[in-house]
Amino acid sequence: MGEGGAQPPAAGGEALLFLTDEQLRKGIEAMFFAYRGFTADPDRILAEKNYGRAHHRALHFINRMPGTTVTNLLAILGVTKQSLNRVLRTLVADGLVDSRVGRSDRRERNLHLTEAGRALERQLSEAQRARMRAAYRAAGAEAVAGFRQVLEAMMDEDIRRQYLALRETRG
Amino acid sequence: MGEGGAQPPAAGGEALLFLTDEQLRKGIEAMFFAYRGFTADPDRILAEKNYGRAHHRALHFINRMPGTTVTNLLAILGVTKQSLNRVLRTLVADGLVDSRVGRSDRRERNLHLTEAGRALERQLSEAQRARMRAAYRAAGAEAVAGFRQVLEAMMDEDIRRQYLALRETRG
DNA sequence: CTTGGAATGTCAACAAGACTGACATAAATT
DNA sequence: AATTTATGTCAGTCTTGTTGACATTCCAAG
Numbered sequence: 001m002g003e004g005g006a007q008p009p010a011a012g013g014e015a016l017l018f019l020t021d022e023q024l025r026k027g028i029e030a031m032f033f034a035y036r037g038f039t040a041d042p043d044r045i046l047a048e049k050n051y052g053r054a055h056h057r058a059l060h061f062i063n064r065m066p067g068t069t070v071t072n073l074l075a076i077l078g079v080t081k082q083s084l085n086r087v088l089r090t091l092v093a094d095g096l097v098d099s100r101v102g103r104s105d106r107r108e109r110n111l112h113l114t115e116a117g118r119a120l121e122r123q124l125s126e127a128q129r130a131r132m133r134a135a136y137r138a139a140g141a142e143a144v145a146g147f148r149q150v151l152e153a154m155m156d157e158d159i160r161r162q163y164l165a166l167r168e169t170r171g
Numbered sequence: 172m173g174e175g176g177a178q179p180p181a182a183g184g185e186a187l188l189f190l191t192d193e194q195l196r197k198g199i200e201a202m203f204f205a206y207r208g209f210t211a212d213p214d215r216i217l218a219e220k221n222y223g224r225a226h227h228r229a230l231h232f233i234n235r236m237p238g239t240t241v242t243n244l245l246a247i248l249g250v251t252k253q254s255l256n257r258v259l260r261t262l263v264a265d266g267l268v269d270s271r272v273g274r275s276d277r278r279e280r281n282l283h284l285t286e287a288g289r290a291l292e293r294q295l296s297e298a299q300r301a302r303m304r305a306a307y308r309a310a311g312a313e314a315v316a317g318f319r320q321v322l323e324a325m326m327d328e329d330i331r332r333q334y335l336a337l338r339e340t341r342g
Numbered sequence: 343c344t345t346g347g348a349a350t351g352t353c354a355a356c357a358a359g360a361c362t363g364a365c366a367t368a369a370a371t372t
Numbered sequence: 373a374a375t376t377t378a379t380g381t382c383a384g385t386c387t388t389g390t391t392g393a394c395a396t397t398c399c400a401a402g
Contacts, residue, residue, distance in 0.1 A: 018312075019304050024304055028303060029334060040327060069378080070378075079359090080362080089380090143321050146317020149309075167197055
């Protein structure tokens with residue numbers, strides 16, 4: 001904290017953007033605490049079923065991109081294949097994910113959720129969306145737009161590209 | 172995905188708040204990807220020094236609340252005291268944190284950063300603030316306000332209280 | 343004063359989930 | 373035929389979370 005500039009600049013071009021270290025620190029803390037809330041509800045459901053967040057993430061993105069390959073999932077999740085493989089192995093063994101040899105390239109595995117997989121994904125997602133919905137409603141439409149803008153600006157370049165590509169897949 | 176309502180409602184009271192499942196899912200993904208960016212810079216610094224995120228969190232909040240006790244830190248970080256203790260032990264051993272027996276209640280330990288601790292905290296914080304600053308600048312002042320509103324609404328009740336209490340400590 | 347309970351902090355052992363490195367297999371490409 | 377790519381697996385390590393057991397300190401009731 002407290003490198004320099006404790007006083008806000010005299011409201012320049014970008015309309016009242018006071019970026020004191022304190023403002024930034026509060027943003028950091030808000031992000032930390034909010035992320036806890038963000039994961040709390042799915043975490044409870046996952047714990048009952050002896051899964052973890054890693055399983056949730058896999059289910060989410062397989063649902064979002066049906067037929068995706070392991071390599072692609074790896075890039076999006078940003079973990080090692082060993083780590084992802086451990087998760088996928090259990091999901092396939094438990095009948096939540098279907099891993100089919102690729103048609104055009106038989107080295108690839110195309111991943112799909114089974115009916116049971118979709119059911120769990122829906123349960124997890126609904127819990128998380130319920131909180132997000134409540135937060136959005138409480139904050140209002142303009143706040144939501146700002147929320148999304150800041151989050152996008154906070155992503156790494158290559159990740160933002162992935163995110164925007166995903167946005168276009170649907171709605 | 173896709174429980175119900177694919178179509179936005181006809182713009183009711185809260186001014187154009189379209190809460191389709193798809194909108195919510197995008198918010199969820201934005202949160203996931205942005206959090207990665209949020210932690211990426213400090214993570215790199217920590218890795219060099221053989222520390223982890225848990226150390227960063229401890230340094231952050233000890234800096235923020237000098238003289239705080241272990242129990243208080245526990246409540247804020249939301250981990251078990253054993254888990255926190257492991258982290259504190261290494262920070263104290265490495266001379267980054269000073270743990271003094273409480274004056275009024277000698278069961279308590281009052282935690283402070285040493286000069287070295289402040290230096291590392293500053294380094295980590297500056298990396299994280301730099302990204303936050305860039306994101307804030309890119310998104311603009313109104314977006315920042317919305318960002319904070321949504322994050323606050325996403326926190327658990329008791330955590331939000333802690334967060335707001337922290338806000339008042341400074342600026 | 344003493345004793346018992348509550349609060350606080352520490353140590354030990356374990357699990358999840360990340361990592362690296364080495365290696366195997368199969369399929370596609372050159 | 374040789375090389376590259378995609379996937380999966382085994383083994384070992386690290387961080388960070390967990391529980392359980394335990395020591396110390398404080399405070400209040402007897």
